[in-house]
Amino acid sequence: MGFTLAPTAASQGFRLEAHDSVGSTNALALERARAGDAGKLWVVSKKQESGRGRRGRVWATPEGNLAATLLVVTEGELRMAATLGFVAGLALADALDAVVPKGRISVALDGASAGRNRFELKWPNDVLASGAKLAGILLESTLLDGNRFAVAVGIGVNVVAHPEDLPYPATSLKALGATCDAETLFLALSDAWSENARLWADGRGLTAIRQRWLERAAGLGGEVAVRIDGDVVRGVFETIDEDCRFVIRESGGRMITVAAGDVHFGAVASAGAQ
Structure with a gap:
């Protein structure tokens, strides 16, 4: 089948532009x-030739994987629009839960995860399955006239294939034994986005989004290392704050708030964050 919007999304005025590549x-x-x-x-x-990840990294989307971007045009605060990445993570996790049969996916993240969810959210922008990266989210923006700006909420999912030469584990739905295709996953994603965006309510519902995100958070309460501009901060993943920034509790009890950085959990917190 081809790409199509969920009826809920279409009824709310969302539109679809689908491409083969x-x-x-x-x-x-x-x-x-x-x-x-x-x-x-x-x-x-289902194929993206020159996709990007965070900090300009290449994110390959070979034939059969899902590359999806939602265009949001707003006059609101760019700071608040940046939290759309958390909305996207929740929507994708909800969609995956809906289309992947239960029992197919287990979760284990270097001992840091309690395994409450088959699909977990790694701050700030990854979705994990079995402790490996299944999907990435990238927000990009541009200024428009009339005091408006546009945000591209990009979501890339490894449906049938995943990169092999990465410095961290990656996986795909196919590798995990799931048979869902990109079209089916997008149908569920467009439905789940509508509900999570309604909850977000242009930022007014960020508290509820934060709480839902924490319920799916990978590594919460576990050892963590965050690399920030060449420096490494170590401690326990305590929470995310009201602005969805990462909060680390150091061994002495001091809390450190991180707005951007590369997060490493468990055993990788010692080796991979160097």
């Missing part, structure tokens, strides 16, 4: 915004 769904969505698109546009593809 693109350079980058994020770049295409931002092009549409600069050309006057009003937002609520999903740009999706």
Whole structure:
């Protein structure tokens, strides 16, 4: 089947632009915004030639994987729009729960995870399964006229294949024994986004989003190391604060709040964060 929106999404005014292959769904969505698109546009593809991850890293999307970007155009605060990444993580985890049969996925993250969820959210922008990266989320923005800006909420999911040459574990739905395809996953994602975005309510519901996110948080309460501009901060993953920043409790009890950085859990907290 081809890509299609869930009835809930269509009824709320979301639109769909589907491709067999693109350079980058994020770049295409931002092009549409600069050309006057009003937002609520999903740009999706099963193959992405030049996708990006955080800090400009390459994120491959071979044939059969899912590359999806939602274009959001708003006059609100850019700081608040940045929390859309947490909305995206929750929506994707909900969608995965809906389409992957129970019992197919187990969760284990270097001993740091309590295994409460089959799909866990790693701060700030990854979805994990069996302790390995299954999906990544990337937000990009551009200024528009009229005091508006556009946010491209990019979601890349390893449906049928995953990279092998990464410095951290990665996996795909196929490798985990699931038979879901990209089209089915997107249908569920467009439905789950509608509900989580309603809860977020342009940032007014961020407290509820934060609580839901913490219920799925990978490594919560476990040993963690965060690399920040070459320095490494170590301690216990305490929580995320009211602005969704990462909070570490050092051995002496001091709390450190992190706005951006690379997070490593468990055994990797000692070796991988160097």
